[in-house]
Amino acid sequence: xxxxxxxxxxxxxxxxxxxxxxxxxxxxxxxxxxxxxxxxxxxxxxxxxxxxxxxxxxxxxxxxxxxxxxxxxxxxxxxxxxxxxxxxxxxxxxxxxxxxxxxxxxxxxxxxxxxxxxxxxxxxxxxxxxxxxxxxxxxxxxxxxxxxxxxxxxxxx
Amino acid sequence: xxxxxxxxxxxxxxxxxxxxxxxxxxxxxxxxxxxxxxxxxxxxxxxxxxxxxxxxxxxxxxxxxxxxxxxxxxxxxxxxxxxxxxxxxxxxxxxxxxxxxxxxxxxxxxxxxxxxxxxxxxxxxxxxxxxxxxxxxxxxxxxxxxxxxxxxxxxxxxxxxxxxxxxxxxxxxxxxxxxxxxxxxxxxxxxxxxxxxxxxxxxxxxxxxxxxxxxxxxxxxxxxxxxxxxxxxxxxxxxxxxxxxxxxxxxxxxxxxxxxxxxxxxxxxxxxxxxxxxxxxxxxxxxxxxxxxxxxxxxxxxxxxxxxxxxxxxxxxxxxxxxxxxxxxxxxxxxxxxxxxxxxxxxxxxxxxxxxxxxxxxxxxxxxxxxxxxxxxxxxxxxxxxxxxxxxxxxxxxxxxxxxxxxxxxxxxxxxxxxxxxxxxxxxxxxxxxxxxxxxxxxxxxxxxxxxxxxxxxxxxxxxxxxxxxxxxxxxxxxxxxxxxxxxxxxxxxxxxxxxxxxxxxxxxxxxxxxxxxxxxxxxxxxxxxxxxxxxxxxxxxxxxxxxxxxxxxxxxxxxxxxxxxxxxxxxxxxxxxxxxxxxxxxxxxxxxxxxxxxxxxxxxxxxxxxxxxxxxxxxxxxxxxxxxxxxxxxxxxxxxxxxxxxxxxxxxxxxxxxxxxxxxxxxxxxxxxxxxxxxxxxxxxxxxxxxxxxxxxxxxxxxxxxxxxxxxxxxxxxxxxxxxxxxxxxxxxxxxxxxxxxxxxxxxxxxxxxxxxxxxxxxxxxxxxxxxxxxxxxxxxxxxxxxxxxxxxxxxxxxxxxxxxxxxxxxxxxxxxxx
Numbered sequence: 013x014x015x016x017x018x019x020x021x022x023x024x025x026x027x028x029x030x031x032x033x034x035x036x037x038x039x040x041x042x043x044x045x046x047x048x049x050x051x052x053x054x055x056x057x058x059x060x061x062x063x064x065x066x067x068x069x070x071x072x073x074x075x076x077x078x079x080x081x082x083x084x085x086x087x088x089x090x091x092x093x094x095x096x097x098x099x100x101x102x103x104x105x106x107x108x109x110x111x112x113x114x115x116x117x118x119x120x121x122x123x124x125x126x127x128x129x130x131x132x133x134x135x136x137x138x139x140x141x142x143x144x145x146x147x148x149x150x151x152x153x154x155x156x157x158x159x160x161x162x163x164x165x166x167x168x169x
Numbered sequence: 170x171x172x173x174x175x176x177x178x179x180x181x182x183x184x185x186x187x188x189x190x191x192x193x194x195x196x197x198x199x200x201x202x203x204x205x206x207x208x209x210x211x212x213x214x215x216x217x218x219x220x221x222x223x224x225x226x227x228x229x230x231x232x233x234x235x236x237x238x239x240x241x242x243x244x245x246x247x248x249x250x251x252x253x254x255x256x257x258x259x260x261x262x263x264x265x266x267x268x269x270x271x272x273x274x275x276x277x278x279x280x281x282x283x284x285x286x287x288x289x290x291x292x293x294x295x296x297x298x299x300x301x302x303x304x305x306x307x308x309x310x311x312x313x314x315x316x317x318x319x320x321x322x323x324x325x326x327x328x329x330x331x332x333x334x335x336x337x338x339x340x341x342x343x344x345x346x347x348x349x350x351x352x353x354x355x356x357x358x359x360x361x362x363x364x365x366x367x368x369x370x371x372x373x374x375x376x377x378x379x380x381x382x383x384x385x386x387x388x389x390x391x392x393x394x395x396x397x398x399x400x401x402x403x404x405x406x407x408x409x410x411x412x413x414x415x416x417x418x419x420x421x422x423x424x425x426x427x428x429x430x431x432x433x434x435x436x437x438x439x440x441x442x443x444x445x446x447x448x449x450x451x452x453x454x455x456x457x458x459x460x461x462x463x464x465x466x467x468x469x470x471x472x473x474x475x476x477x478x479x480x481x482x483x484x485x486x487x488x489x490x491x492x493x494x495x496x497x498x499x500x501x502x503x504x505x506x507x508x509x510x511x512x513x514x515x516x517x518x519x520x521x522x523x524x525x526x527x528x529x530x531x532x533x534x535x536x537x538x539x540x541x542x543x544x545x546x547x548x549x550x551x552x553x554x555x556x557x558x559x560x561x562x563x564x565x566x567x568x569x570x571x572x573x574x575x576x577x578x579x580x581x582x583x584x585x586x587x588x589x590x591x592x593x594x595x596x597x598x599x600x601x602x603x604x605x606x607x608x609x610x611x612x613x614x615x616x617x618x619x620x621x622x623x624x625x626x627x628x629x630x631x632x633x634x635x636x637x638x639x640x641x642x643x644x645x646x647x648x649x650x651x652x653x654x655x656x657x658x659x660x661x662x663x664x665x666x667x668x669x670x671x672x673x674x675x676x677x678x679x680x681x682x683x684x685x686x687x688x689x690x691x692x693x694x695x696x697x698x699x700x701x702x703x704x705x706x707x708x709x710x711x712x713x714x715x716x717x718x719x720x721x722x723x724x725x726x727x728x729x730x731x732x733x734x735x736x737x738x739x740x741x742x743x744x745x746x747x748x749x750x751x752x753x754x755x756x757x758x759x760x761x762x763x764x765x766x767x768x769x770x771x772x773x774x775x776x777x778x779x780x781x782x783x784x785x786x787x788x789x790x791x792x793x794x795x796x797x798x799x800x801x802x803x804x805x806x807x808x809x810x811x812x813x814x815x816x817x818x819x820x821x822x823x824x825x826x827x828x829x830x831x832x833x834x835x836x837x838x839x840x841x842x843x844x845x846x847x848x849x850x851x852x853x854x855x856x857x858x859x860x861x862x863x864x865x866x867x868x869x870x871x872x873x874x875x876x877x878x879x880x881x882x883x884x885x886x887x888x889x890x891x892x893x894x895x896x897x898x899x900x901x902x903x904x905x906x907x908x909x910x911x912x913x914x915x916x917x918x919x920x921x922x923x924x925x926x927x928x929x930x931x932x933x934x935x936x937x938x939x940x941x942x943x944x945x946x947x948x949x950x951x952x953x954x955x956x957x958x959x960x961x962x963x964x965x966x967x968x969x970x971x972x973x974x975x976x977x978x979x980x981x982x983x984x985x986x987x988x989x
Contacts, residue, residue, distance in 0.1 A: 044925050157786035161587045168307040169603035
């Protein structure tokens with residue numbers, strides 16, 4: 013059975029998302045809505061990480077001991093909006109784009125874990141995925157919405 | 170009929186005229202005339218309504234020898250039945266102040282100097298054109314108010330969105346009414362006040378959430394007091410951390426910790442659902458989303474909610490029992506919810522109580538999501554805030570095309586690629602330098618927005634061309650490049666609409682001072698000088714005066730919930746106050762919305778597809794259609810989240826700001842009316858007896874209050890505010906202080922301290938969740954704090970002399986009606 017791999021993967025991606033949200037809150041402290049909502053959303057991800065650690069124990073995983081290295085944030089493809097710019101406006105666009113992709117990755121990982129939970133009939137784990145997965149989608153939607161809101165002004169000025 | 174003379178500073182709500190459930194509220198005509206003027210000397214009475222709060226009390230302005238000399242309530246009006254509040258009775262005197270702006274000013278070599286209209290407007294037009302060429306419409310922003318008239322907002326919306334095509338138009342209504350609008354849209358699919366003031370006449374339970382009605386809408390509160398004094402009185406539920414006059418009359422007063430409203434509401438709904446005090450037939454027939462609510466609030470048993478809010482669990486149960494036993498429940502909501510953490514989510518929970526209990530659209534059963542300002546409602550209708558004109562949906566292309574057809578402009582001209590830019594984001598763009606032209610009308614952000622040091626510095630930036638249109642040299646006008654002198658209420662004609670959808674006409678009574686011009690004339694003059702044209706090459710906007718603007722607006726409102734097509738100036742002059750929608754189907758207006766359990770919520774008519782209650786992200790049209798295929802009311806919900814700034818060791822208090830009964834905004838008018846100014850002459854801070862004892866502070870002591878952002882000095886008023894909470898009124902800026910000392914003497918405005926944070930759904934700034942500390946300063950001197958004793962700031966000490974107005978506050982009350 014390889015369900016522990018899905019747990020392991022999700023633990024890593026959700027931890028990285030939590031870190032990335034906190035980093036964004038710090039990086040864009042003057043963009044008040046980005047900062048405050050990022051912190052609220054990081055709270056969700058941290059909660060998920062704790063619950064995943066508890067679930068992992070039932071599969072003999074010691075996720076909470078963080079022998080799992082959270083993956084580095086996704087490398088950006090090269091390009092004008094790659095995020096290595098010193099322009100804070102372009103950096104904001106790059107960060108929101110990255111956040112959207114990271115949340116999408118986490119969402120996929122919840123899908124994967126949900127499939128696993130169903131096939132082994134682990135109702136507790138399935139309930140966890142049903143509780144948490146919608147929040148990944150909401151995090152993703154927020155990144156998209158924020159991008160749509162701030163980009164017209166950045167692109168036109 | 171009896172006639173009495175009252176000092177309405179000492180007795181803000183006047184004489185009691187008790188009445189019972191379902192009876193007509195008795196008439197009481199209030200009038201106040203300038204000293205030495207008798208009614209028979211008045212040349213003319215000119216029709217108008219209140220401009221210093223949102224209640225919409227109908228009144229007539231007394232004119233003698235071409236000057237205003239007083240006011241009198243209109244007995245036949247549905248809103249006030251003749252009554253007026255202190256701000257109406259005395260505030261009109263500010264019109265005649267010697268320091269009114271009478272000529273345009275422009276900045277030359279760093280100084281504002283007087284000039285003529287052509288010079289000032291040419292500067293504004295030249296800069297507009299330069300920026301449109303250089304950057305395009307995204308360089309221009311407009312920040313307006315909740316105090317202009319409908320015709321002016323409609324014109325400003327047409328110019329900004331239809332002619333210039335900028336997304337950056339909002340009002341200071343963002344600070345007062347954005348959450349009311351958002352909560353109504355989220356629950357009912359569209360803005361529009363469900364209830365009516367007449368619900369007070371019928372209700373058996375009235376719940377006020379963060380709404381100190383006694384001070385914000387004094388005449389509405391007089392109506393409640395008269396019910397309380399009559400047979401069969403309603404029971405009152407008050408949710409407020411302050412000891413307000415409402416709390417004193419309440420059967421149950423809950424004083425939650427600031428920032429925890431959502432936990433409280435979830436706890437109350439937990440009990441309502443657990444005890445099955447639910448109208449399941451109504452829920453099944455008229456709503457979607459009930460199961461989600463039940464699931465969410467299951468996690469908030471009263472004990473858990475109590476722990477978060479600092480309210481006894483027993484009181485949460487009692488509140489649920491009170492609400493759950495009501496047969497005719499009226500709820501009202503205001504800034505204690507709107508300016509607090511999770512503003513929209515908590516206000517939506519109030520709507521949810523009405524939806525799950527089936528308490529909508531019949532006498533006594535209604536929701537009043539209130540406004541703070543007299544004409545805030547019109548910014549929403551006209552789209553001079555972050556809404557699209559006529560409650561249209563900016564993310565519905567057909568609505569945009571429809572508006573473009575009304576205006577006869579290209580739909581692509583009207584920005585609808587993202588939500589209209591809200592006030593705090595407009596300021597952010599100005600701060601970053603991408604908005605380089607900002608036109609502020611009738612508002613004073615240099616005192617009223619949060620974190621003032623930041624606001625002052627961004628408005629003063631070299632690269633920002635700032636136009637300020639106002640009556641007086643405000644703290645904001647001092648920073649302007651061009652100052653335009655405006656006419657105000659009583660000096661121009663137009664309509665405005667109160668909180669319960671009642672439209673009044675306000676006629677011109679006197680000429681404005683000097684060269685001051687109406688806001689409508691200024692906006693239209695700008696449009697002509699800019700040479701805006703519609704698709705057929707005709708000048709745009711196509712109207713030219715108040716009445717033609719109103720007629721144009723009617724076409725924009727046709728078929729929408731805020732339908733004005735049945736209203737004319739003549740109709741408003743014939744009667745007194747008409748509630749929209751008023752059209753062929755409802756020629757006399759409409760008292761209550763949603764009487765038939767039908768909502769403006771189907772995907773083709775709704776004003777919004779909704780937002781995520783936590784993140785604020787707009788919902789996709791397809792998701793909305795799937796969720797709500799039949800256009801029912803929407804029960805939305807959210808979990809409680811802790812506020813972003815909580816008291817800590819260094820800043821152990823929760824700081825909230827707010828109004829007092831005698832003042833409006835930054836006191837530009839009320840500070841110039843002697844009776845009002847004397848009643849509350851200076852800033853103060855409210856502290857509980859236990860906190861005062863611990864800090865070594867007595868009544869009237871001078872203290873320093875500081876947050877991580879700023880510091881003020883004020884005298885301490887020791888009252889029964891919830892321990893751990895400080896309250897500072899937000900009215901006091903610097904126009905009437907002596908400017909010397911450190912930091913330019915900027916140690917008086919509450920907003921020096923407030924946090925920059927807003928509700929992600931309504932974008933309303935949060936003035937109720939800052940952390941602060943308090944320390945005594947030398948120099949008390951046994952003088953009581955300069956705070957009223959008649960209001961929430963009533964002291965615990967009995968040694969403070971009572972607030973009174975003196976002989977020049979004498980007001981005549983004719984109980985039973987008639988005019989003298």
